Amino acid sequence: MAPGKNEPVRVETIVVPDPGPGEAVVKVQACGVCHTDLHYKQGGINDDFPFLLGHEAAGVVESVGPDVTDVAPGDFVILNWRAVCGKCRACRRGRPWYCFDTHNATQKMTLADGTELSAALGIGAFAEKTLVAAGQCTKVDPSVSPAVAGLLGCGVMAGIGAALNTGEVGRGDTVAVIGCGGVGDAAVVGSRLAGAARIIAVDIDDRKLETARAMGATHTVNSRDTDPVAAVRELTGGFGADVVIEAVGRPETYHQAFYARDLAGTVVLVGVPTPEMKLELPLLDVFGRGGALKSSWYGDCLPSRDFPMLVDLHQQGRIDLGAFVTETIGLDDVEKAFARMHEGDVLRSVVVL
Structure with missing residues (x-):
């Protein structure tokens, strides 16, 4: 959690609500440390602190809210930050990768004292569990390493x-x-x-x-x-x-x-x-x-099309997504990972939970 502009990140207890309509709770297995997270910490995106950082994530759906049919508990998913609406003018014209009304979970995760958290890119995955819109969950082959799969959630896909x-x-x-x-x-x-x-x-x-x-x-x-x-x-x-x-x-x-x-x-x-x-x-x-x-924008990707395709190419040995993982770390090491990012000696640090 990033409490304020340029303040060190710290580990806190967070409260994750039960999923409401159109929402899902995901048990996070791995999450990359992306430069965008550092932008959030530095106040370079907005000042809606405190932020729950982390967005390059993969994990397993734990529960879903009413009316969710595309994913179910037990599905292995990559989280994406552009859940397409299917209804806006871009989607109606067959260009959903340009969706102008992407969405996130309606409910907020909070600190134990009730303070609302702003989830980075609507995900907030430097946590054991996170609440997202169900459309932010993209099912992929569960045999792929979570540390590798999660990187498709942002930088590698971009x-x-x-x-x-x-x-x-x-x-x-x-x-x-x-x-x-x-x-x-x-x-x-x-x-x-x-x-x-x-x-x-x-x-x-x-x-x-x-x-x-x-x-x-x-x-x-x-x-x-x-x-x-x-x-x-x-x-x-x-x-x-x-x-x-x-x-x-x-x-x-x-x-x-x-x-x-x-x-x-x-x-x-x-x-x-x-x-x-x-x-x-x-x-x-x-x-x-x-x-x-x-x-x-996000590599103009359509997660439902591109994430499974790239995972398959990785599994076939045609691209090596594992080459992007420099190190695996714990949640307590995220601040050190930001420092290593500044020094330029990592491609990706990946938090493994």
Whole structure:
């Protein structure tokens, strides 16, 4: 639980209500420590403290409320933070991954004294149990490791989806990925899965670049020492990449992505900016380069379609989701995991309960 802005997280007793209509209680088995959790702790998303952090989670449905039919007690599920409504204008047009009315549980979890908790991304899974909307539960093959499956709940899905769904990387394409943390490395994996011919990983940390190469990058660029736009152009015959995926969420790296793409190429923003950030680009350059500038919401995924598919690919050995798990930890170690995240020496710490 994060009690206030930039305050250390701590373990508290929480009260989880019985599920009401459309809700489910899930016994959490594993939950990744995501940078978004750190954003919440730092007040970078909103100031609705205290927060119950954790959202990259997998576990077993313990109980469901009235009228819930899609999941049942005993189902092994990955939790997602975009439970589609099926009724909004996006859903009615057959584009549920853009759902404009995603929802969470109606009831609130609380501290023992009755203080209401704000669940991170409507999940709050750094806990033995959590209350979610039933639509946030996606059934997958129960033989997969919970520590691996949970990562599809946010960062890994966001990166793979940025390549496959938003960027629509195709066979033979050239791809540049700027920022090689968990999301960026997942974009590398997604680009490789799509059949990209050349995948250029860009970061300022050689350790992260080594990991990106192990994930499938064909070339690496340390942008601390080298102009990344020039480097990407040199590696693509002077043209720039067909798809550039920006996994940092900063104006400087977005500029790099914009100018590192080919004419009529695609830029995908999947890195999460903070509210005060501003972007300035010459409008003539936006017009003159054509192509597409896209933002990727959760990798534009549809959990019911994409989570089972990616688990199956992992089980077949076609992608290695386990490579994203650097360490497994206990609930008491989340604050240390945030510190390690700052130091850049973990891809994902995963809380195992």
